[in-house]
Amino acid sequence: MGEVSWGEVGEGDLGALGELAQACLSADGGLPLFGRTPLLRARLLQGRTLGAWHDGGLVAAVSVGTGREPATSTGLVHPAWRGRGLGGRLLDWASEQAEDADLLLTTESWSPGAEALFEARGFQRTFAEWVLRHDLTGLPAVARPEGVRIEPVTWDTGRELFETYSASFADRPGFAAPTAEEWLGELREDDEYRPELSMIARGPDGGAVGFLNVIDNWIDQVGVVPGWRGRRVGAYLVGCALRSLAGEQAGAAWLCVNDNNPAAALYRRLGFRDAGRRARYLRRRP
Helix, strand or coil: CCCCEEEECCHHHHHHHHHHHHHHHHHHCCCHHHHCHHHHHHHHCCEEEEEEEECCEEEEEEEEECCCCCEEEEEEECHHHCCCCHHHHHHHHHHHHHCCCCEEEEECCCCHHHHHHHHHCCCEEEEEEEEEEECCCCCCCCCCCCCCEEEECCHHHHHHHHHHHHHHHCCCCCCCCCCHHHHHHHHHHCCCECCCCCEEEECCCCCEEEEEEEECCEEEEEEECHHHCCCCHHHHHHHHHHHHHHHCCCCCEEEEEECCCCHHHHHHHCCCEEEEEEEEEEECCC
């Protein structure tokens, strides 16, 4: 431990935090957006941040946000510095900052070693999802389901888009429906939302039976209403989105899918490949 020096990390160290995040993403995979400033700042500059430095480089860091329940934390150890006790030191400091609050750990670049450490310290995994990547070669050929047509999203159909989203996800365990104003407001405020590539699928009577949202080169959400599941509507929407992104010369298409979501098998059949995982872990105070 004498090989590193510890100190508070702030906004002026954002570049060093970015280099650390990229090193972990390169080794472990995970959410590539973690390397971008908005998410990097949200995860690693929340509340207070502690860093370990060696020879001018940041080799480990952890950030903790308090003042709410649970307290939240994200930490990273450079791949070349693992196995030296730095992760445990980060967890000790995060626990001290959380004081009497429950502590929620978020990792955007999951690794088996980190999970083993978290579980040894009494954390339980509460969420995990795969990050999947499609290199946009060998695009899947998905036949259009009989009677189904698709159309791009417009703000005039925003309310219907929200209703299709709600109908598609309402039966998922733990689904907490936002209001239409909240959900549509987030889309409107996201500069990378692509309504022209996002789609509503309609059945023979013109009613919406499914939807897909695209943000930048991410397939952000795909949903099919219960009565139309099992008819390849979701596969057709994803295939159309992949062709659209390929036509715009996107380098790749991305999506995230929950560990227990059976749609993961569909996405892999359509050519997506595993590119890491992300997860959350919770430790409740006695």
